[in-house]
Amino acid sequence: MSKSYMVPSTDVPGFSNVYRHSRYKDGTHGGNYSDVTTIYELFMAMERIQPNTDFLGTRRFYPESNRYGAYEWLSTTDAARVVDDFGSGLDKIYSTYASQVSSQSSQQPLGIYSNNRAEWILAELSAVRTRRYSVGLADSLGVDVFESDIDASELQVIVCSIDMIPRMLERIHNTPHIKVIISMDRLDCSKPTTVTQAFSIVTTNELKSRADGLGIVVMDMDQVIEIGRVSPTKPKPPTPSDYCTLCFTSGAAGQRKPILATHASLTHAARAAHLSMQRRNATFLANVPLSHIAGRSSIYALMHDLVRVGFPADGAVDNIDDMQVLRPTVVFAFPGQLDRIYKEVSAATVGAGSLAGFLARIGYRSKLRSFRSKGRLTHALWDRITFRKVAQKLGGRVELVITGHAALSGKVQDFLRMSLSCRVIQSYMQTEITGCALMQTLDSTATGIVGVPQPGFDICLRSIPDLGHNVTDAPCPRGELMIRRDDISVSHLDSAYISEYGSSGWLATGDIARLNVDGTFTHLGRISSAIGTLQGQHKTPEYLESVYSEHELVQSVFLHGDECERELVAVVVPNPNKFVPWARQLIAKPHAKLEDLCAIKEVAAAVTELLKAHASRLQVPQTDRISAVHLEPLSFNQVSSEFYTTTSAVRRDVVASYYGPVFDALCQLHDANDAVTVSPSCISDKTFFIKDLKGVSE
Structure with missing residues (x-):
């Protein structure tokens, strides 16, 4: 039985039939969450339905011992209050210091530059409260790329962690649009973190004086929040067609490109992922960079039925200690992060030369056979002897691990399934589609596949005869992966959309895929590679x-x-x-x-x-x-x-x-x-x- 639904009589020369999720054959979400059309509506709906529940978690830092403690939580209601106050303060900041529009849009951008932390999400929600859009910034590709991103985005206001301010001031001549820098950390250093330890009131005053001399206003979030409390403004909620965020593609295939994504696009992708994951009251560790769309789309998907989002201490995305303290139920990670977990855990278990390693190898093979034949993830004996201890390393409560953006080795996928006794599934995602277009089903026992179409997505293949990949290949058609949905709505420097097949609106992904006999898809690689x-x-x-x-x-x-x-x-x-x-x-x-x-x-x-x-x-x-x-x-x-x-x-x-x-x-x-x-x-x-x-x- 096919795991995808083939829309009858939709194949034309050079293209395969169209495939959809088997439960959503009409290509829609079936009316689920149809009242949520923007990220701002999603946040407000969560707060309205479940007020005063844990939402954003940060580990408290103890400077005397230089250690982090338990997670402390900001509730949905308190988060809504911060968003309202900070959003009001931003209105005053923009009206005072920034020009009204950029050349790219009638909306104004807000730059966000830091490691993953609660203030990142609060800043983005505060921006969209008044129809602004966020621009996620990262310097992992070098300072020149970072400055180019700022310049291309025409950013005038940036919210960042305090340690980022000196480096921006040093090269402010390369980012002439910047007018205001807002520190996520208190400039009086009264709320210590490992980031603020390198600063004091003296050094922050020097920073402000230096900024004044450069014509730059520097203040912190608490000061902007106080401005908003004193002079509150009414929200101006975005429409579905408004831009929500600007993200940059990873650059794996060459030049990085800026993608302006709408609220409609983000909410569509988030709703589709939520319907596939079927998670309620999840606890989630935000260990994928929020500057990347995957970091936020996973949070938005889980917000449909409440999520507790914990942020890594120090932004250390691979910190096992964070997982042990937070005890997440859902984990999203890039393959490289899962590879590192695999190396550490496998060396201590199935790779060990001791009796414990011998038993772990027997237990692993036994569990894997049971999983392949019956879909079982647990085993009374082997979990008690070996694998329960492994699961405890990640908190002991992980139910679902999702990965995407690159291939995950089958041996890593199976090992994590057996050692954590949880679902580990792969997905296909692109920045252009603001989330996952394909995802393995929760009952899948396979490796090497990216699953089936997400609810509300149309998928087909286009022949690439020059590379020998054709939709007529038997028994498994191959070709370029094509994606369509009603509200894929992004602005791309180089349009990736084509109208060769039927009506317009198909996204040519640049990726090669294979349609398997069972209706699942396998990602074969980039056309360019x-x-x-x-x-x-x-x-x-x-x-x-x-x-x-x-x-x-x-x-x-x-x-x-x-x-x-x-x-x-x-x-x-x-x-x-x-x-x-x-x-x-x-x-x-x-x-x-x-x-x-x-x-x-x-x-x-x-x-x-x-x-x-x-x-x-x-x-x-x-x-x-x-x-x-x-x-x-x-x-x-x-x-x-x-x-x-x-x-x-x-x-x-x-x-x-x-x-x-x-x-x-x-x-x-x-x-x-x-x-x-x-x-x-x-x-x-x-x-x-x-x-x-x-x-x-x-």
Whole structure:
């Protein structure tokens, strides 16, 4: 039985049929939450229906011990009061210091620049109270990109944490639109955090004096709130077609682009995710950057039936201590964050060499068999012996983990399912659609899929004959993923919309997908990252990388191929827990270190053969099999922080450029009939080679 609903007679030449959620066959949300059309209405509805309930949680900081304590909560009612007062204060600030409109819109933007914290959400809600829109800012890609984002957004008012003020004042000449900087932290330092420890009344007064000399007004949120209390204004609620936020794409496929998203677009995506997740009274850790749309869309989805949102201490998004204190029931995380949890937990359980590790491995296999056959996530014996302790590391109450924006390895997905005894599902999302368009169903036991269309979304595929992906492929059509819904409404520098299929309004995502026999979709990779080989074939490396990463010796893989190469080659980062003992035994050197093992050509040759055998078992076509590997002892994010975007997507052009000399050497020396050895000094003294090592078996 198909898990998606195929709309009859909707296929036209070059396009597949249209697919929808099986419970929402008319392409709508079925009337659910139809009264909520803006994010402001969503917030006010939550406060009206459930007043005085916990909403935004912050851990109290104790400067004497330099530690954080329990979460302290701002209720829905108190949050509404802050939004009203701060929103009124912003009205006064804008009328006094800022011009009325920008060149982009009749609405005014409000910049928000900080790590995740309650004030981030309060600032955005305060902005939309008077038809303004937020601009999420981050400096993870460098100061030049950060300043370019400010300039492109024409920001005049920015709300930020106190530690961001000095760096903005230092380069204020590069952001000439800025008129007002509002500190989330008190300028009198009377409410200490680890951020304010580096400041005192003396230093903040110096900051204000310096700002005055530059013609910049600096104040804190409490001062703006007091202005609003003294001079309250009436809300001017946004309409569905008003802009709610400006976000920047991650830049994985090249240049970052600003996306102006409407309230209609955000509420549609949030409502769809809520109907799929089916969570009520959730506790949620906001550990995905709020400057990215995924960080907020997950919160908005859960706000439909009340959510307690806890924020990480110090903005440390991978802090396990936060989870143990908050005890969340729902977690959204990028694949890179889940990979780090997997490495830490697996090393202490199934990767351990002790009796406990032996039992954990038996328990894991037992639970996985039960899950595959019966869908069960718990086991009375193995949970008590091993996995309950693992679940406690994340608070012990996690019911659902959702990930998206990049592929999650199947072995990581299954391990987290078994060790946490909870649902772990993948999704497909883009900044342009302000949330998830596809998501695995809660009862899914599969890996390697992004699920089914979300309620209210139309999905189809468009053939890409130049890359050999066609909707006529049997039994599984392939092509560019196309998305449509009534109120996708964003402003994009380079329009991604097309009108080639039926009526206008289809979003061409630039991603390649496959429709599986059961009606689910698999994300194969970006069109822009497809690689060609000497035979004229084009490969989608992201999907193949996820396949090869399933091998127990492998942590991550980067595939490479171009028109001068006969076959695919790869940089492989080994899984140290499995790789080191295996390699030591292979070469009979019981004390060899990881970096030394990676430099031995016989070890890399053996890995190559194991990956070929792995691909053969999974029926990967011969032309998609790796012919040679370069073993990299460091994880890719250790090699260079520039390898990934903020959403954990691989910046393929950066990685390919870094390892370019290796690939160039292979291209020059590769001979289909002869083995060669290449040792490019520009990477390291590690050996990069092509050689068949016969007689090696898994």
